[in-house]
Amino acid sequence: MAEPESNRTNGRRREPRSILPFVRGTLAGAGGALIGVGIAIDDLRYSLVGAIAVAIPMSAITIRNAIARRRQREALDTMMEEMGPAIALSSVARAIVGPGGLILQHNLPWHRARLPEETVPEAWLDFPADGTPQQFILDRGGRQVEVAGRPVRPFTNYYLLSVRELAGPTRIDPGIFEHADLGWFEMDRDGVVTGVNGTLADWLGRSVEEVGSGKMSVFGLFKPADNQDAGDDRFHADLLPLDGPPFPVEVVLQTDVLGGGTRGGLVIDLREIVRSVQALAESAERFGRFIDDAPVGIAALTAEGSVEEANPVFAELALGVADTELILSRNLRDLIEWPEGEAKTAADFAQVLAGVEGTSAELRFKATPAITTRMFATRARRAGSGERPTRIVYMIDVSAQKALEAQFVQSQKMQAVGQLAGGIAHDFNNLLTAIIGFCDLLLTRHGPEDDSFPDIMQVKQNANRAANLVRQLLAFSRRQTLRPKIIDIRDTLNDLSTLLRRLIGANIKLDLDHAQDLGLVRVDPSQFDQVIINLVVNARDAMAEGGRIQIRTRNAGKREARRIAAMQLPPGDYVMIEVTDDGHGIPRDVLPQIFEPFFTTKEIGAGTGLGLSTVYGIVKQTGGSIVAESEPGQGTTFRILLPRHVEGAAEAVPEPAERAEPATSGSETILIVEDEDAVRNFAVRALRRQGYRVLEAATGEEALDLIEAGTERIDLMVSDVVMPSMDGPTLARMAMERLPALKVIMISGYAEEQFRKSLDPGLAFTFLAKPFSLKQLGQLVREVLDGR
Numbered sequence: 001m002a003e004p005e006s007n008r009t010n011g012r013r014r015e016p017r018s019i020l021p022f023v024r025g026t027l028a029g030a031g032g033a034l035i036g037v038g039i040a041i042d043d044l045r046y047s048l049v050g051a052i053a054v055a056i057p058m059s060a061i062t063i064r065n066a067i068a069r070r071r072q073r074e075a076l077d078t079m080m081e082e083m084g085p086a087i088a089l090s091s092v093a094r095a096i097v098g099p100g101g102l103i104l105q106h107n108l109p110w111h112r113a114r115l116p117e118e119t120v121p122e123a124w125l126d127f128p129a130d131g132t133p134q135q136f137i138l139d140r141g142g143r144q145v146e147v148a149g150r151p152v153r154p155f156t157n158y159y160l161l162s163v164r165e166l167a168g169p170t171r172i173d174p175g176i177f178e179h180a181d182l183g184w185f186e187m188d189r190d191g192v193v194t195g196v197n198g199t200l201a202d203w204l205g206r207s208v209e210e211v212g213s214g215k216m217s218v219f220g221l222f223k224p225a226d227n228q229d230a231g232d233d234r235f236h237a238d239l240l241p242l243d244g245p246p247f248p249v250e251v252v253l254q255t256d257v258l259g260g261g262t263r264g265g266l267v268i269d270l271r272e273i274v275r276s277v278q279a280l281a282e283s284a285e286r287f288g289r290f291i292d293d294a295p296v297g298i299a300a301l302t303a304e305g306s307v308e309e310a311n312p313v314f315a316e317l318a319l320g321v322a323d324t325e326l327i328l329s330r331n332l333r334d335l336i337e338w339p340e341g342e343a344k345t346a347a348d349f350a351q352v353l354a355g356v357e358g359t360s361a362e363l364r365f366k367a368t369p370a371i372t373t374r375m376f377a378t379r380a381r382r383a384g385s386g387e388r389p390t391r392i393v394y395m396i397d398v399s400a401q402k403a404l405e406a407q408f409v410q411s412q413k414m415q416a417v418g419q420l421a422g423g424i425a426h427d428f429n430n431l432l433t434a435i436i437g438f439c440d441l442l443l444t445r446h447g448p449e450d451d452s453f454p455d456i457m458q459v460k461q462n463a464n465r466a467a468n469l470v471r472q473l474l475a476f477s478r479r480q481t482l483r484p485k486i487i488d489i490r491d492t493l494n495d496l497s498t499l500l501r502r503l504i505g506a507n508i509k510l511d512l513d514h515a516q517d518l519g520l521v522r523v524d525p526s527q528f529d530q531v532i533i534n535l536v537v538n539a540r541d542a543m544a545e546g547g548r549i550q551i552r553t554r555n556a557g558k559r560e561a562r563r564i565a566a567m568q569l570p571p572g573d574y575v576m577i578e579v580t581d582d583g584h585g586i587p588r589d590v591l592p593q594i595f596e597p598f599f600t601t602k603e604i605g606a607g608t609g610l611g612l613s614t615v616y617g618i619v620k621q622t623g624g625s626i627v628a629e630s631e632p633g634q635g636t637t638f639r640i641l642l643p644r645h646v647e648g649a650a651e652a653v654p655e656p657a658e659r660a661e662p663a664t665s666g667s668e669t670i671l672i673v674e675d676e677d678a679v680r681n682f683a684v685r686a687l688r689r690q691g692y693r694v695l696e697a698a699t700g701e702e703a704l705d706l707i708e709a710g711t712e713r714i715d716l717m718v719s720d721v722v723m724p725s726m727d728g729p730t731l732a733r734m735a736m737e738r739l740p741a742l743k744v745i746m747i748s749g750y751a752e753e754q755f756r757k758s759l760d761p762g763l764a765f766t767f768l769a770k771p772f773s774l775k776q777l778g779q780l781v782r783e784v785l786d787g788r
Helices: 020-040 044-089 108-112 198-204 271-293 312-319 344-353 399-445 453-476 489-504 525-541 558-563 611-621 677-689 700-709 728-738 752-756 774-786
Strands: 093-097 103-106 134-137 144-151 159-165 183-187 193-196 222-231 234-239 247-254 263-269 297-302 307-310 360-365 368-377 390-397 485-487 508-514 521-523 547-556 574-581 625-630 636-643 669-673 693-697 716-720 743-748 766-769
Touching: 044 093, 044 103, 093 108, 183 198, 193 198, 198 263, 247 271, 297 312, 307 312, 312 360, 312 368, 312 390, 344 360, 344 368, 344 390, 368 399, 399 453, 399 677, 399 774, 485 489, 485 525, 489 508, 489 525, 489 547, 521 525, 521 636, 525 547, 525 574, 525 611, 525 636, 611 625, 669 677, 669 700, 677 693, 677 774, 693 700, 700 716, 700 728, 716 728, 716 774, 728 743, 743 774, 766 774
Parallel strands: 508 547, 669 693, 669 716, 716 743, 743 766
Antiparallel strands: 093 103, 093 159, 134 144, 144 159, 183 193, 183 263, 222 234, 234 247, 247 263, 297 307, 297 390, 360 368, 368 390, 485 521, 547 574, 574 636, 625 636
8 A cells, every 4th residue: 555645755754853963063153153252252161161062962962863873773673573584484586675775684586586685776775755666677587576665654764665577467257246244445546445355345334436437546545554564575464444443454465456556455354353362361360360360289390300381389388478470480490398218209209290180299399398299290291393391280288188198197096095095004903903803812921920911012013013003004095984073173283282393393483374264164172182293204214404384264165175286175165274484395296196105205114104195195185285396406395275164064973982991891792703713712712702692703604604593692893894795784684684673883994984985874883993902892792782
């Protein structure tokens, strides 16, 4: 398309006249005159003012020229970058030419056509203002070329040249576009539209006759777009409908369609394409936001592990800051904290980089060592020609999950150890019952004056010490018998403080800090005392040179209990007891093991390793939880949470008041059922010594046979709980069906709660825990027979 002749002169744009040269000339002349006057009258002031007047325009000229040159260079560089791709992709020989015909850039077809490589003939730049191509003879061989050119605005003396070898014009019949979905127009050399098809007329909102009447210029149909060049005689423009808004089109020109200089062009509607591009751009933006706002780390890695793209979460997990610019081009191998002597992490990471589907690697980074992450691989994206393969990986923070896994493993281990400890304790209780019992029998025959008395007492005292260790094992395994009461732990701790101060010594200070509105708890008071004593003694041992122990109590609501994940407690209100010391602390590698039975860091003989395991078992059996927090050199804090007692809940049965020691002898008939021979023999001999008639059975079946025989009236049955074939509760139920008045005592090395919850609530019996002494057995038998 050609612009109106008034805007062009031989293809060159007229420059507007400026008043600046006149001003500069005036200042220079005036300055020279002032200098002359100053010399003539010998006045330095006139000469100085004149010199300044001359210097101002000269400096302005110099600065302006420098700025103009710099801006022109920048604009030329921008122009070359914008037009370069279109020229390179064109199948027509094209070149950008500067002042003096200097060729700045040309494409491959230009080179193949053997066109000038450095400068073009001056005649090629003298093209008509309307852009009509001119014909020239290229060389002595008579090759004819057609040269078309247009200025490259806004530059002066810069042109875009298109050169074709003449081989006869291609003619297109405009009739084929009459009913096409493409617009078609014809125009003469002056840019006057001489014909259009119906499609283009409809787009313009005009009739075919009106547009093709020869009264409209092509510039009335199109407005050139900002980036109009689109290739070989193709350019982008905005079509100008009569009533609607302009819309984008692409115009493909055809030279000399009908001969005689007539030109035509196809018009392609780009609205759908533009909408598709906009939709694609919006989709890309939404997808970018989706990636950036994703709660997991997402990144594109090279096969070597370098980061090509990443979202903020990925950067934060790897570097500790959510700045993606800091991680781009970084190699993850340099950022990962590789475990020493462990090859699995490196092998898993290599699988991820290889793009093996379904693989993952557990990683820690140097910048965020407290965070454990897991990186997952996606299937490797195939690279195109010249591209490097890319892996899309996802990374999540699994620190909380790893902590829960560790807690679960520790809980399972503690449960397993507890079951083992409970079983061992049961067997030991049977042995200790026999040892203590036979010691009591010996003591009935060997008084203090007897030479054997000290030896027997030594055996019994050590047996009692062993029984105490077994009770600690049962406490850890949560299988001991508790006698809970509703208490205010402030009163309990205040009463216990005197004993605690004697235990810790004068060089350690003990502080108690109680909340005013502290709730009540339901615990076994003696066992709670044992918990506090064990924790305080441990704190004392950690402060050999003295220090301070603080016991604090306060209420803990549902949120706080839930926030301490390691507690693993059901929702509810709790009372918290904190025991804090400022001792040497517990090493991190030791901390997970402190509640395990027989684990101790003390010297040999300084402890059994059951103190904290006993605390753990008592707290757990009470329905609470305990955790320890410690840093080497910064002391240790144990936190205990116990369920807060709700008013109106079942109260503990009050213990009977102390009374005078009852008689232990009698003449009733008692059936002893015990599979352990030593325990059975002791019980039989003890009760016979006290005057009772005693029957014995080693199994439940033997006991039932004695009952069904009916040869003796049985008043009381003393039975072990755990026996082969038939257990004690089953025996008791069947015996009471045959003897409704029968009274029953159950004995066991396990806690009463372990089996009572699985029994028929209507089954009445009295429980006696092993190990028991001769005195305890005789007193309880007499109480049950008397109905007390």
